[in-house]
Amino acid sequence: MSNESKLFSRDEESRAAGRFILNADDWGRDRETTQRILDCAARGSLSSASAMVFMQDSERAAAVAKERRVETGLHLNLTTPFSARRCSRTMLEMQGEVRTCLRRHRLAPALFHPSLMRAFEYLVVSQLEEYARLYGAKQKVHKGK
Numbered sequence: 001m002s003n004e005s006k007l008f009s010r011d012e013e014s015r016a017a018g019r020f021i022l023n024a025d026d027w028g029r030d031r032e033t034t035q036r037i038l039d040c041a042a043r044g045s046l047s048s049a050s051a052m053v054f055m056q057d058s059e060r061a062a063a064v065a066k067e068r069r070v071e072t073g074l075h076l077n078l079t080t081p082f083s084a085r086r087c088s089r090t091m092l093e094m095q096g097e098v099r100t101c102l103r104r105h106r107l108a109p110a111l112f113h114p115s116l117m118r119a120f121e122y123l124v125v126s127q128l129e130e131y132a133r134l135y136g137a138k139q140k141v142h143k144g145k
Helices: 012-017 031-042 058-068 089-102 114-135
Strands: 023-027 048-051 072-074
Touching: 023 031, 031 058, 048 058, 048 114, 058 114, 072 114, 089 114
Parallel strands: 023 048, 048 072
Antiparallel strands: none
8 A cells, every 4th residue: 555545554563652643733724734734644744634624625625535544533613714615604603603702802712601502512513514424424413402
């Protein structure tokens, strides 16, 4: 198997010796960011990448990750504006509310905001479902009451 088709494989020797984990942020944000992360991965510089959904390059990045066996996890995005065409008006509005609140004051992210519970839940569940759709993750998303 070529180095590029098995970018993040883990062999027994490296697991036994210990390992420094380096995760790249913003996979799928845009084409250039995805490509730069892929370049680093191809050189063996990364362990994994955090995948953004509802972004400009999310769909293509997911296909590349599956093809190249790039290990990913969901990058939960509450503040960077979604840029995908497939993003609903509701999603954009709820993220706008959360973003405004979280950026209002430097301590705002550490405070509980009961008026935003519905928006937070919607954003989290929607992103989990989209990640599962794009990456073929077999996970159940539990919606709270």
